[in-house]
Amino acid sequence: MRTVWAIAGFGTLGLLMSLGACGTPGLGDGERSFADCRSLDCQEAALVAQWEHDPEGAAARVLGVADPVVQLALGERLAHALPGRLGPLCRQLPPGSAAARCAATDSRPHLGRRAPGAGSPGVAAPTPEGLALSLPPAPALRGGVADPALCATAPSRDACLQRRAGGAVRQGALADAVAICHVAGDGLAADECVFRTAERLLQRPAGQIPLDAAQRLCRQAGDLDENCLGHVVLAVSAAAPPADGAAAQAWAPVLQLRDRLVSPWADHPTVAAGLVDLFWAEVARASVARAAAPSGAALALLPDGARPHLRAALAAAVVEDAGPDAPLAAVLATLAAVEAGEALVRQRPAQPAPRRPLARPPARPDARRIHHLGEEWRWTVDDPARDRLLCVVEAAGRHGPDRAGLLAAAAAEGDPLVAAAVARFRPPG
Numbered sequence: 001m002r003t004v005w006a007i008a009g010f011g012t013l014g015l016l017m018s019l020g021a022c023g024t025p026g027l028g029d030g031e032r033s034f035a036d037c038r039s040l041d042c043q044e045a046a047l048v049a050q051w052e053h054d055p056e057g058a059a060a061r062v063l064g065v066a067d068p069v070v071q072l073a074l075g076e077r078l079a080h081a082l083p084g085r086l087g088p089l090c091r092q093l094p095p096g097s098a099a100a101r102c103a104a105t106d107s108r109p110h111l112g113r114r115a116p117g118a119g120s121p122g123v124a125a126p127t128p129e130g131l132a133l134s135l136p137p138a139p140a141l142r143g144g145v146a147d148p149a150l151c152a153t154a155p156s157r158d159a160c161l162q163r164r165a166g167g168a169v170r171q172g173a174l175a176d177a178v179a180i181c182h183v184a185g186d187g188l189a190a191d192e193c194v195f196r197t198a199e200r201l202l203q204r205p206a207g208q209i210p211l212d213a214a215q216r217l218c219r220q221a222g223d224l225d226e227n228c229l230g231h232v233v234l235a236v237s238a239a240a241p242p243a244d245g246a247a248a249q250a251w252a253p254v255l256q257l258r259d260r261l262v263s264p265w266a267d268h269p270t271v272a273a274g275l276v277d278l279f280w281a282e283v284a285r286a287s288v289a290r291a292a293a294p295s296g297a298a299l300a301l302l303p304d305g306a307r308p309h310l311r312a313a314l315a316a317a318v319v320e321d322a323g324p325d326a327p328l329a330a331v332l333a334t335l336a337a338v339e340a341g342e343a344l345v346r347q348r349p350a351q352p353a354p355r356r357p358l359a360r361p362p363a364r365p366d367a368r369r370i371h372h373l374g375e376e377w378r379w380t381v382d383d384p385a386r387d388r389l390l391c392v393v394e395a396a397g398r399h400g401p402d403r404a405g406l407l408a409a410a411a412a413e414g415d416p417l418v419a420a421a422v423a424r425f426r427p428p429g
Helices: 012-019 030-036 040-053 055-063 068-081 087-092 097-106 157-170 174-181 188-200 211-219 222-239 248-265 269-289 297-301 304-322 328-339 384-399 401-411 416-423
Strands: 368-372 376-380
Touching: 030 040, 040 055, 040 068, 055 068, 055 087, 068 087, 068 097, 087 097, 157 174, 157 188, 174 188, 174 211, 188 211, 188 222, 211 222, 211 248, 222 248, 222 269, 248 269, 248 297, 269 304, 269 368, 297 304, 304 328, 304 368, 304 384, 304 401, 328 384, 328 401, 376 384, 376 416, 384 401, 384 416, 401 416
Parallel strands: none
Antiparallel strands: 368 376
């Protein structure tokens, strides 16, 4: 039985050479164009065009491809072109490499391509998460070697190169790993290969992650470097103890991880500060999520920079527990009590907060911008009562329409900064 991995030496490269070239299909007639296409580029363009008005028909086209090599290549290309939208197609593909690769790529929406005009024609580019770390140019990892023909005949060259790069990292050869990722050229596929290679270093207990090596690899991930560093921070946040009753010694490993995280950035204090802020946002979210009865007992044990983040995480728990009809004053009073160390006895399981598109806040002299639970940003102020109100606004806005009453009550407080925070969660008009 012929499989995707053994096709008489006829891999994707040979397939592309044999198919020949084809012009870009007409966007108004995707179905006829796909039938007329003789190259993968042409077929991909036709399917993307058809997907916009007939996703079921486009999916049927891919499912109807008999050659598993072509099916694998088309699934991988569509997952890049239509990030996060191929889940139904991936689940319908026959079990095997095409289905696995489709799902793996579709699950990483940062691999999406820029719209035409947003960059060089035909060049893939990521959808950034916007961590606003302002990274300096990355120093090149010199001395790496790789065979230019490596993986050239593999059905999925991306997957093959990632495996080979992972093997180089296991041997400590970071420069070789980066060279392997780039043997097929520069661009998004190479950046993603380096990104995934860095992630291999994160699949171990937080205290055992080689943070220097992981961050050095992330710096080589091109346009995905901030996204990659965000994954490093997320991985080490797993060391956070539960927020209810953890003693000072339970936080000692967390503080050590913070120091190890920023040690490579001694010459870039702005980047170090941004990473620490993101670190405490992720740690606070993890700590409160692990608490049986969230409380602010840890506030006295943590450095100043961590406290606004723990307050925001506690606010999310309080707003979730409060219910849709809770008055703002009652929510704020509960949050103040929880911060003071009173445990919150939760009435229902917490729901994951939806992630909102990132936006850059206007300059406001009375507030600072910090990360919010690792998602995006919020304004914070030094006054605890006012900051508590801002945290409730963020929690209510992310919870959904059933907390609109809290947003309206907060806006009525007459604080311009609070009103601006509320406005972020209301549709224009």
